[in-house]
Amino acid sequence: MSVVIKDLTKTFSTTDGVVTAVENINFEIQPGEFVGVHGPSGCGKSTLLLMLGSLLKPTTGSVEINGVDLYSLNNRQRTNFRADNIGFIFQEFHLIPYLNIHANIMLPSVAKAVQGADERATELAEKFNLSARISHVPSTLSVGEKQRVAMARALFLSPKLLLADEPTGNLDQENSHIILDHFKQFADDGGIVIMVTHDAFALKAVARTIAL
Ligand SMILES: Nc1ncnc2c1ncn2[C@@H]1O[C@H](COP(=O)(O)OP(=O)(O)O)[C@@H](O)[C@H]1O
Numbered sequence: 001m002s003v004v005i006k007d008l009t010k011t012f013s014t015t016d017g018v019v020t021a022v023e024n025i026n027f028e029i030q031p032g033e034f035v036g037v038h039g040p041s042g043c044g045k046s047t048l049l050l051m052l053g054s055l056l057k058p059t060t061g062s063v064e065i066n067g068v069d070l071y072s073l074n075n076r077q078r079t080n081f082r083a084d085n086i087g088f089i090f091q092e093f094h095l096i097p098y099l100n101i102h103a104n105i106m107l108p109s110v111a112k113a114v115q116g117a118d119e120r121a122t123e124l125a126e127k128f129n130l131s132a133r134i135s136h137v138p139s140t141l142s143v144g145e146k147q148r149v150a151m152a153r154a155l156f157l158s159p160k161l162l163l164a165d166e167p168t169g170n171l172d173q174e175n176s177h178i179i180l181d182h183f184k185q186f187a188d189d190g191g192i193v194i195m196v197t198h199d200a201f202a203l204k205a206v207a208r209t210i211a212l
């Protein structure tokens with residue numbers, strides 16, 4: 001697993017003209033790396049992460065994951081590639097409000113059938129210290145718990161690449177530590193973590209930083 005970004009640019013056409021969100025970014029990330037992408041608000045971090053996550057087509061340039069050029073795939077191939085390889089932690093968690101925690105964690109099984117999905121969700125709940133919350137709905141959880149649910153869900157299909165958008169942005173230091181430690185563990189186990197953040201505390205935890 002490697003991530004190679006070449007000449008990546010994204011522009012949006014708006015009623016006020018063309019907005020360049022990401023301009024000519026290049027980098028390469030190897031297995032086992034925990035990388036922090038940083039820069040001020042509005043510099044294109046979320047846009048970059050969506051392109052890395054196969055969720056937003058670049059205007060120009062390419063994203064290669066494990067040698068596969070994401071945007072040369074058709075939609076179906078890309079969806080399958082994402083399910084097989086990429087876990088995404090959204091800034092606003094995107095938990096489903098009417099599903100309990102157990103069901104939220106196993107939501108990726110909609111995209112890809114998994115044997116023993118129930119048990120896997122239960123195990124992940126345990127790993128993230130959510131066992132007592134498994135039958136509750138997201139609105140009853142603390143922010144730290146919600147972030148751990150989002151992380152458990154991102155890991156459900158055992159991705160090799162984990163993408164996180166401002167994962168500590170709403171957390172206190174104790175809860176930030178918990179999440180950052182899980183990221184470190186994921187990278188130590190051979191995965192890649194790309195975390196977008198403007199949080200100086202979170203950046204201290206990463207092995208490598210990329211400024212936008
Ligand atoms: N869908 C969109 N349409 C128009 N402009 C957008 C869109 N998404 C992002 N932008 C603009 O692109 C720039 C970068 O946004 P974003 O990637 O969200 O930055 P960051 O995550 O670093 O705060 C901003 O100026 C933002 O307004």
Ligand SMILES: [Mg+2]
Nearest residue numbers: 045046047165
């Ligand atoms: Mg953002």
